[in-house]
Amino acid sequence: xxxxxxxxxxxxxxxxxxxxxxxxxxxxxxxxxxxxxxxxxxxxxxxxxxxxxxxxxxxxxxxxxxxxxxxxxxxxxxxxxxxxxxxxxxxxxxxxxxxxxxxxxxxxxxxxxxxxxxxxxxxxxxxxxxxxxxxxxxxxxxxxxxxxxxxxxxxxxxxxxxxxxx
Amino acid sequence: xxxxxxxxxxxxxxxxxxxxxxxxxxxxxxxxxxxxxxxxxxxxxxxxxxxxxxxxxxxxxxxxxxxxxxxxxxxxxxxxxxxxxxxxxxxxxxxxxxxxxxxxxxxxxxxxxxxxxxxxxxxxxxxxxxxxxxxxxxxxxxxxxxxxxxxxxxxxxxxxxxxxxxx
Numbered sequence: 001x002x003x004x005x006x007x008x009x010x011x012x013x014x015x016x017x018x019x020x021x022x023x024x025x026x027x028x029x030x031x032x033x034x035x036x037x038x039x040x041x042x043x044x045x046x047x048x049x050x051x052x053x054x055x056x057x058x059x060x061x062x063x064x065x066x067x068x069x070x071x072x073x074x075x076x077x078x079x080x081x082x083x084x085x086x087x088x089x090x091x092x093x094x095x096x097x098x099x100x101x102x103x104x105x106x107x108x109x110x111x112x113x114x115x116x117x118x119x120x121x122x123x124x125x126x127x128x129x130x131x132x133x134x135x136x137x138x139x140x141x142x143x144x145x146x147x148x149x150x151x152x153x154x155x156x157x158x159x160x161x162x163x164x165x166x
Numbered sequence: 167x168x169x170x171x172x173x174x175x176x177x178x179x180x181x182x183x184x185x186x187x188x189x190x191x192x193x194x195x196x197x198x199x200x201x202x203x204x205x206x207x208x209x210x211x212x213x214x215x216x217x218x219x220x221x222x223x224x225x226x227x228x229x230x231x232x233x234x235x236x237x238x239x240x241x242x243x244x245x246x247x248x249x250x251x252x253x254x255x256x257x258x259x260x261x262x263x264x265x266x267x268x269x270x271x272x273x274x275x276x277x278x279x280x281x282x283x284x285x286x287x288x289x290x291x292x293x294x295x296x297x298x299x300x301x302x303x304x305x306x307x308x309x310x311x312x313x314x315x316x317x318x319x320x321x322x323x324x325x326x327x328x329x330x331x332x333x
Binding site: 019020048050064066077079091093094095096097098099101102103118119120121122138139141142144162 | 189190192193196197200201203204205206207208209210211213215224227238240242243289316317318320322326
C-alpha cells in the first residue's frame with residue numbers, strides 16, 4: 001500500500017466517525033444499605049446512542065446467616081436489584097427489579113466473570129438513563145438473618161453514537 | 167504487517183458489507199431500524215414456603231412482539247440441594263414450552279435442560295433460544311418444592327421486542 005493510500009484510509013476512518021463511533025458509558029455508584037433509590041445519568045447530546053451490551057461488577061459486603069443457630073452458615077452476598085429505564089421511552093427495560101447476579105456478565109455461578117451481556121437499546125439524542133436500585137434486606141423465608149451493607153456497583157454500557165449535525 | 171492492519175482495523179471501521187460507511191443516509195437507516203427493535207427482560211420473583219407450589223404469570227408488552235432468546239434462574243440464599251423444580255409454560259401456545267418437552271410432565275420442561283438440576287448451582291442459564299411469541303403474550307412460571315423446602319428465586323426471560331406496526 002502506498003503512502004497516499006494509507007492517508008486516504010485514515011481520512012476515510014476519520015470521516016466515518018462523523019456518522020458512527022463507538023462509545024463506552026461507565027458509571028459506578030453506591031447502593032446504600034437498606035435503601036431503594038433512583039438516579040439519572042444524562043447521555044451524550046451528540047446524537048442517538050445505540051447500546052449493544054453492558055458489563056456489571058458488584059461487591060458482596062452484605063451477609064446472610066442461613067441457619068440462625070449456626071454462625072458458621074454466615075456468608076457474604078450482594079442483595080442489590082437493578083432496573084434500567086430510558087427517560088424518553090418511559091417504560092423500564094425489565095418488568096421488575098432484577099438481581100445483579102442475573103445480569104452481570106456472563107452468567108456463571110460463583111466464579112469470576114468476564115465479557116459483556118448483549119442488550120440492544122436505542123436512546124434518542126438528549127435522552128437520559130434512569131437507574132433504579134433496591135438494596136433492602138429480603139424477607140426472611142426460613143429464619144435466615146440478613147445484614148445489609150453498602151454495595152458498590154460498577155457498570156459499563158457499550159454501544160455506538162450516531163452524531164447528528166443539526 | 168501493514169496489510170493486516172489495514173484489513174483488521176481500518177477496513178472494519180470504514181466499510182460495512184463492502185460499502186463505505188460515509189453517508190447520512192446510512193446513519194438514518196441504522197437509527198430507523200434501531201427504534202423498532204430493542205432488548206427486554208421479563209423477570210418473575212417467586213417464593214416458596216414449606217413446600218408450597220407457586221404459579222405466577224407475566225404478560226409481554228402491547229404493540230411489541232417478543233422473541234425469547236435466553237432464560238435464566240437465580241436462587242437467592244436458597245441452600246444448595248434445596249432448590250425446587252420450575253416450569254416455564256406458554257398457555258394457548260403450541261408447543262407450550264420452548265424446551266420441546268411435554269409440559270404435562272411436571273418438572274421435566276426445564277428440569278433436564280435448565281432449571282431443574284436440583285441443587286447443583288445457584289445460577290443456571292439457557293442460551294441460544296429463539297422462540298417467537300406475540301404481543302401481550304402470557305408466560306407462566308410454575309414452581310414446586312418438596313415439603314419442608316423453602317426457596318426464593320428469580321426467573322429471567324430475556325429477548326427482543328419488535329415493533330411491527332409500521333410494516
